[in-house]
Amino acid sequence: MTAIELPAAEPGSPLARLLAKVQPNPETGCWIWTGAFSGETPKFAPRYGVSRSAMRVAYELLVGPTPTEHHLRRSCGDLRCVNPDHATTRPQGRQPRPKTPKPRAHCGKKLTPEKVAAIRADGRLHREIAIEYGISKPTVSQVKSGRIWPSLPAAAE
Numbered sequence: 001m002t003a004i005e006l007p008a009a010e011p012g013s014p015l016a017r018l019l020a021k022v023q024p025n026p027e028t029g030c031w032i033w034t035g036a037f038s039g040e041t042p043k044f045a046p047r048y049g050v051s052r053s054a055m056r057v058a059y060e061l062l063v064g065p066t067p068t069e070h071h072l073r074r075s076c077g078d079l080r081c082v083n084p085d086h087a088t089t090r091p092q093g094r095q096p097r098p099k100t101p102k103p104r105a106h107c108g109k110k111l112t113p114e115k116v117a118a119i120r121a122d123g124r125l126h127r128e129i130a131i132e133y134g135i136s137k138p139t140v141s142q143v144k145s146g147r148i149w150p151s152l153p154a155a156a157e
């Protein structure tokens with residue numbers, strides 16, 4: 001493991017004051033906060049006295065603005081960590097569920113050329129074939145006689 005290099009910061013800058021309270025962990029890459037905590041949350045109190053999440057401050061100083069409606073989550077799971085590389089943003093509140101396409105109940109395309117060929121080669125009762133392929137018995141007859149999918153070769157005699 002190589003030592004973690006913290007980013008260069010101008011002396012006296014907010015970043016320098018933030019990094020002064022960071023203890024990098026070379027094994028995990030985490031920046032362990034050694035400053036103040038509010039509960040389990042690292043808190044950074046800049047000179048204006050308003051304490052803010054040290055993770056959020058580090059993120060804003062090194063990555064960019066974080067929308068206030070976004071939570072910062074730590075991908076490493078270490079609550080003491082303020083490494084912006086370990087932060088992921090996600091909107092607060094419920095995540096919209098990914099849409100799953102609904103299966104179409106009656107798409108009218110139960111048959112594929114492969115199935116048609118298999119049905120034509122199937123020597124079982126039409127009733128059994130109909131159940132297996134989820135089609136009607138007359139459809140099996142029509143497939144076998146070539147009235148459906150006539151472009152495909154009929155069953156071998």
Ligand SMILES: [Zn+2]
Nearest residue numbers: 030076081086
């Ligand atoms: Zn971390």
